[in-house]
Structure formats: structure tokens, C-alpha cells
Amino acid sequence: MPKQPNPKLSHYDAAGNARMVDVTAKQATRRTATASAFVELSAAVLAALPANPKGNPLEVARFAGIQAAKRTSELIPMCHPLPLTHVDIEATIVAGGVQIRATAATTGPTGVEMEALTAASIAALTVYDMTKALDKSIVIRNIQLEQKSGGKSGDYKRKK
Template sequence: MTKLSHYDDQGQAHMVDVSAKPATKREAKARAFVELSPEALAALPKNPKGNPLEVARFAGIQAAKQTSTLIPMCHPLALSFIDVETHILEGGVSVGATAATVAGTGVEMEAMVAASVAALTIYDMTKALDKGIRIREIELVSKSGGKSGEWRRP
């Protein structure tokens, strides 16, 4: 069985020491889907709180920069790039996030946090219009760089 890197030999959680790892370009992409009613989707551009998709984009970018304060064993990273995109689709809003750095550890968590918080922001800004909103399929899409190299969701 593969040993989980965030646990020591006594089973205690700890931050992984990445000081010996080479700094390489690393990138990760994540996504989420916010399921909305047709009425809430139709109201998106004229939401009285402002444009939920633009606010969600900013929230996701800001959240990625705060990942290490939210997830206890994440390393604080200098992000080279973070972007969040939203697209209105049938049944809801697709959220995509990309994070990049040159560091000794990956940016999967930063991309996942960005997608998650952007989705939560859409929820927050549209909940008055739709009590049945669901956030679905928060997932890593791809990652590159580091020892494990490329990975893509099949």
C-alpha cells in the first residue's frame, strides 16, 4: 500500500518537507458545476447584488492565494498565475480554475480551492432566487510538473 505523505511513521499528520525538491513549473486545472434553476440562470446578468459570475471570478482568484491558511498542511506558495472562468450552460454554471507556480510542490489544492470558492460565491449571490442550488463535480482536471509529471482526468 502507498504511504500517505502527510503522515509520519507514528501516524501523526505533518506538513511534508519539500525543501529538497527542485523548483519546477507546475500547473493545475480544476472545475466545479453550480446547478441552478432556469429562473436563476435567466436572472444572472441582472442580479441586484452585482454580476455573480464576475464576483465569483475575483473570489476564486483571492481564495487560491489563501489556500495555505484554509488547508492546514498546504504550503504557502507564490503563485505565478491564477485564473477563474465561468460559463453559463444548460442547467447551471461551469467554473474552471487554473493555478501555476514555479516551486517545489504542486498547485492542485490552489486550483481546487479557487473552483470551490467561486462556486460557493455563485451560490451566495443567487440563493435568494433558487433554494435548490447544488454544487457538483468539484474535481481536479489536470496537473503538470514535479516528480509525478503529467496527469489528466480520463
């Protein structure tokens, strides 16, 4: 049975000040996380994707997501820098837009949820950047953790 979440947020000390969690004593284990995001695009923008003069938006988004995962600790103040062992980004054209799926992995003392979420977010923003000239009403939605494994809190999988 999965453990219940700790009601005390770990990024605060006893006085309520923000702090980076000390993971020195934590066991290094294999940890993975997958996050997703959806970029809602009009039919006209979807049809124009293959002819984008800036290049293939989905491939550029894939590279951007990988780069973002590796730089997560530079963007989010309390994230630990992690030696990522794998990052994979899938950007797939689906009805109504582009579905982004980002997976990150490491062997370390803390999880890679933020790396996966950052990768999915930046990949989605890159699709926006590559297509905004065609439509400013693009919507990015449903940036969310899909699953994670490893660590003291165990495995998690989003319910559909």
C-alpha cells in the same frame, strides 16, 4: 509511462501523526493545475443572472476564486504557502448551470492542485451566495482536478 501513486500517504509520519511534508530538497519546477466545479441552477435563476442586484455573480465568483487560490495555505492546514505566478477563473453559463474552471501556476517545490481546487470551490460557493435569494435548492457538484503538470509525479489528465 506515468508513475504509480505511492500507497503511503505523505502527510503522516511513522507514528501516524499528521505533518506538513518537508519539500526543502525538492527541485523548483513549473507546476500548473486546473480544477472544475459545476453549480446547478434552475432556468429561473439562470435567466435572472444578468439582473442580479448584488452585481454580476460570475465576475464576483471570478474574483473570489482568485483570492481563494492565494489563501489556500491559510485554509488547508498541511498546504504550503506558494508564490502563485498565475491564477485564472472561468465561469461560463451552460445548460443547467454555471461551469467553473480554475487554473493555478507556480514555479516551486510542490504542486498547485489544492490552489486550483480551492479556487473552483470558492468560485462555485460565490455563485451560490450571489443567487441563493432566488433558490435555496442550488447544488454544487463535481469539484475535481482536471489536469496537472510538473513535479516528480509528472503530468495528470482526467479521463472523460
